[in-house]
Amino acid sequence: MSERVLLHVGTPKTGTSYLQDVLFRNREQLAVQGLHYPADRFDGHFLAALDLMQLPWGGLQLEAVNAWDVLSRRVREAEGTAVVSHEILARASRAQAARALESLGHGSGTEVHVLLSVRDLVRQVPAEWQENIKHRATLSYAEFLDELRDPERSGDVASWFWGVQEIPDILDRWASDLPPERVHLITVPPSGGPRDLLWKRFSHAFGLDGYELELTEERANPSLGVPESALLRRINLAVNEDVPPAAYRPMVRELLAHQTLSKRRRTPRLALPPEHLEWVQTLSQSWVSELAARRYDVVGDLEELLGTPPKEYVDPDRPDEAQVAAAAVDAIHALLVESTRFELERNHAWAEVRRARAETEQAREALERSYLRAGYKIRRRFIGALERAGRPGRAMIRGYRWLRGRSSREA
Amino acid sequence: MATGTQVVTGVDPDVRAQSWIGHLRSGGFTDWASWPRHERQLTRPATPYRVPGAQHLELLRRLNHRAGDAGLPPGLADRVLAADATGRGLPDLPLAGGVEPAYGARPVDPATLPPRELLRVALGVLAGELIRAERPTKPRRTRFRRETYRLVGDPWLADPLRAALVADGRPPGGGDAIVYVLGADLGSMLVHAWLAGAFGGGIDPWPSYWRRLRAEHRIARRADLLHAADTWSARVGPRRVRVVLDPTQLPAMLRVKRLPTVPTPTHVGAELARRLGGVLGMRVSPDQRRQILGGLYRRRLEAVTPAGLSRLRMPSEDLEWVSDAARFVRGQLRDRDYPVIGDPDLLIPSPAPPVPEPPRPTAPGLLDLAMDLLVRSSSSE
Secondary structure, eight states, X not given: OEEEEEEEOOOTTSSHHHXXXXXXXXXXXXXXXXXEOOOSSTTHHHHHHHHHHTOOOTTGGGGOTTHHHHHHHHHHHOSEEEXXXXXXXXXXXXXXXXXXXXXXXXXXXXXXXEEEEEOOHHHHXXXXXXXXXXXXXXXXXXXXXXHHHOTTOOSHHHHHHHHHHOHHHHHHHHHTTSOGGGEEEEEOOOTTSOTTHHHHHHHHXXXXXXXXXXXXXXXXXXXXXXXXXXXXXXXXXHHTTTSOHHHHIIIIIIIIIITTGGGOXXXXXXXXXXXXXXXXXXXXXXXXXXXXXXXXXXXXXXXXXXXXOOSOOOOTTSOOHHHHHHHHHHHHHHHHHHHHHHHHHHHHHHHHHHHHHHHHHHXXXXXXXXXXXXXXXXXXXXXXXXXXXXXXXXXHHHHHHHHHTOOOOOO | OOOEEOOOOSSOHHHHHHHHHHHHHTTOOOXXXXXXXXXXXXXXXXXXXXXXXXXXXXXXXXXXHHHGGGOOOTTHHHHHHHOOOOSSSOOOOOBTTSXXXXXXXXXXXXXXXXXXXXXXXXXXXXXXHHXXXXXXXXXXXXXXXXXXXXXXXXXXXXXXXXXXXXXXTOOSBOTTOXXXXXXXXXXXXXXXXXXXXXXXXXXXXXXXXXXXXXXXXXXXXGGOHHHHHHHHHHHHOGGGEEXXXXXXXXXXXXXXXXXXXXOOOOHHHHHHHXXXXXXXXXXXXXXXXXXIIIIIIHHHHHHHSOTTOOOOOOOGGGHHHHHHHHHHXXXXXXXXXXXXXXXXXXXXXOOOOXXXXXXXXXXXXXXXXXXXXXXXXXXXX
């Protein structure tokens, strides 16, 4: 049984993908030293989270049946410390969180810690809008902000946003049963600081200091600029009805958003509109005060949650059209390159199919010629009679085939 | 742990909530707003209940009201209160009248919740009930004498007939098996193609599906008789392929006394199947999902569907292009010389009968049907 479980439940857009990538790449080495990250695929914990929360996710949930049970069993069977990490766990209801904690050994002798990486709302708000757009959303930035500010939070967008970003509420659902020393907040440092500071904080919180780990230089979840976000939203408006989720993921989200548009780094960045800054800062201050009063372990500084006012603001609902057009050209270029590659592969595959069909046709013609032989016709009539004779006849055929060593069956 | 604002009501809100939950669990259906607010009128349970979301409590209240004196099936109340709300939507909501939480979802009067939020819980409960009640049927031993056959084509027609034959000890296949490609009028087959997805592996909602067909005047692959006939002809030879448009002749050809008829469900029933499929897909294998929806769910749906209700059908404004496509298929079948059992003109759809269009699924309608199925189900079939 695991002595200790580090359960990292969020929040999105706080460098979680990078952490999970490092844990996955180095899992074997870590396991030897008593730190277990049970995962056979890089998205294993994501699927487990979908299963725990019974969340649809563009068809991926079909691969998640029983995934939480499998993960929790592997955690319980591990010796030492086990790590579970996925940011959508922030959205779990109280009942789901209680089930998860129990399944990981809470209340049965395992010391469960809840970890939450957190970033200021000044950056989280635009980041979450962009994440919505990368998941086929078509709402404008203004509509998104209106939904967030609606006190009823009745829309899906607001309900999801606050479910995964409202830090005190997340911890009420996940950690109300835990002593404060087992709740750890990792704050994301402000922009402009040392690039490895966030990783150092993660490393410290997860007990990875001192390990020789294979770290990657690549950003796990690159962000889009203003014209790129506007373009992606327009693409969603145009294609959502015609492009199913299974095709959207590789073509739009991966190829266009992550591999193409995110490389355009010189365009204006998304930011919080100035008119919403006071609201965000007032809310953030209330959270900081509440979290300080709860006396959780903080890796970083709670004051970082107050955020820094953006230096400039460019409205993605009214972008520079020349910049959007330039981004569109890059997108079309990427699609043409991919289509060309696909076309060449398809031509090659069709050539293989034609060759196989020709061989099949030759075999069929040879078979047809053999069917015309008198000996075959007699055998065929005899076999047909045996089949129509019922069970004894079919048993005789099976025996005959077994003796002959035939493995093929009739069509 | 969260701080909040105390709302003074004259009663401990926890006591009020606990007694209301006890009332609901024992079959009551007084709404939350009308529940007594003075402690002397309330009963505190010996062991406190876990307080679920307001959505769960309101769903249970409505189910109790619907069940009336007959009550709910045993254990269903507990399963409703323990269920997860499926999909995305509001989180578990606190009851209005208690401590106003400083963070998290706002408290609500459960009776004011929109039907779609109750439907999220109902779908999870209904999926769980179907999984619990599903009993795999052991097919009868293969019969001593049987016709060799295969049933392909329109899956809405072929799959249940094949399942019935297998259960009766007549599995498909065998040497020289005749391949019967089942069909109907093309309009019905296009509806059936969507139903096969809704009751099977999943498909877009009906309006999206039909909009795509209409835009391209396209025959859905599952409704493509020519494709099915050509595929099997290439596999077994054209002499062993028959296109069947008159299903009444099938029992005689297969030498059975009768075959089940397969009614088309209402649009609401089919849409509920489609949504249930999404939930079931997260809990059971694809084969089990297909068996549950095509078997147990379909039987229960028929049992609660009032006679005379309009069934899902092709929109009447699309009769012209579908009829054109059907005439093309009829011509191709004739040109390719496939034997057709039944009149080839049966492919051409008839104008819609002068009955109201089937009602479109709405959240209240889907919730109504889900509750009917929950209340009238039994744990054993």
